[in-house]
Each structure stands twice: as structure tokens, then as C-alpha cells.
Amino acid sequence: MELQLALDLVNIPQAIELVKEVEDHIDIVEIGTPVVINEGLHAVKAVKEAFPNLKVLADLKIMDAAGYEVMKAAEAGADIVTILGTAEDMSIKGAVEEAKKQGKKILVDMIAVKDLAGRAKEVDAMGVDYICVHTGYDLQAVGKNSFEDLQTIKGVVKNAKTAIAGGIKLDTLPEVIKVQPDLVIVGGGITGQADKKAAAAKMQQMINQG
């Protein structure tokens, strides 16, 4: 199981400061969609240059022009790029093809997918690297989470790694670990804590024991 730190509400200097605090306790740094919207792929480049030993995920949530966007994220230094599960099959296949060419990985974000089991089987067959259940900020605000969804995809995904994102905190992490995803994605559960290093270290320890 790996731990990914999601950075959503920071600029580039703040992102670098934050990663410095927790770098010993995480495997992947996510440059979140709001950061990419504010700063562009420069944020991916800056973080990869500052932390060459960490994997960097560009959370582009691609919906179209997938091959081109994966290529640009790869050029900026991203190791993993996200595409939406609701995108056309052509787009997802294009993203996978470009990622393979560049030696990078594709994570499919299943946010807002209605037939989760059916679509997970389909995208799994397209050769994607990760399939991620995700409760976004807007549904977290009304008390939703993705814990049951993780069980659903664990039951049908045969090739890809499984991941979960959305509102995971120290007190809910044990429930997530029980289902054994390959990747746990945490944003506010670390960035919103007074002692970010301690929160990341505790999460890493729980994941390693899980």
C-alpha cells in the first residue's frame, strides 16, 4: 500500500514547503486539480525538480484530448496522470497509449461514475494502471465517502491497482486499510493538521502495518 499526499489549496512555494515537511512519510505527491488550474503544469515541474525521488501525480482529470494532455504532463515531469472514468473509451485508450510511450502511468478517477462495477471492469480491460474511487469535495460536504465503493471495485478489478480518495482522515483510515487498496490518497487529512509531519508519519505507520 502506498500513501499519496494531495495538494489542492496551495501555490507552488507553499506546495514545496509542505512536501519538505512530510517527504519522508509519503510515496507520491499529487498536484491537485485546483493547483493545476491556478499554476498550470509549472507546479508539476517545480515539485518534481524539488523532489526527484518522489513520484508526482498530475491530477488533470482529463476528459478529452487525452493523448496530448498526457504528453504535456509527462513533459512537465509527471509520473502518473489522471483521467476521468466518465471519459470516452477512445480518450482512455489514447491516454494509456501515450503514457506507455512516455513510460508513465494512468490513474482513472471514478468520480461521478454511476455504474461503478461495470465501468471499473471496462477501464480495467483498457490497460490503465490505477482505478480510484473518489468522493469529491462537493459530496464530502453532504457526508458521503467512498468506503463501500472501494469494496465494489476490489471485487471486479483484475489487473489495475486500486486506489481511494476523498476525505480520508486518521480516524477513518483503519476502515480503508481493512479493504486493502494499493494506494491511499489523503489531502486535508494531512494538510489540514497543525502537525502535518506527525499526521503523515502516523498514516504511513498504519499503512505499513496494515
Ligand SMILES: O=C([C@H](O)CO)[C@H](O)[C@H](O)COP(=O)(O)O
Ligand atoms: O481530487 C481531489 C478533489 O477533487 C479536489 O481536486 C482531492 O485531491 C482529493 O479529494 C483528496 O483530497 P481530500 O479529500 O482533502 O483528502
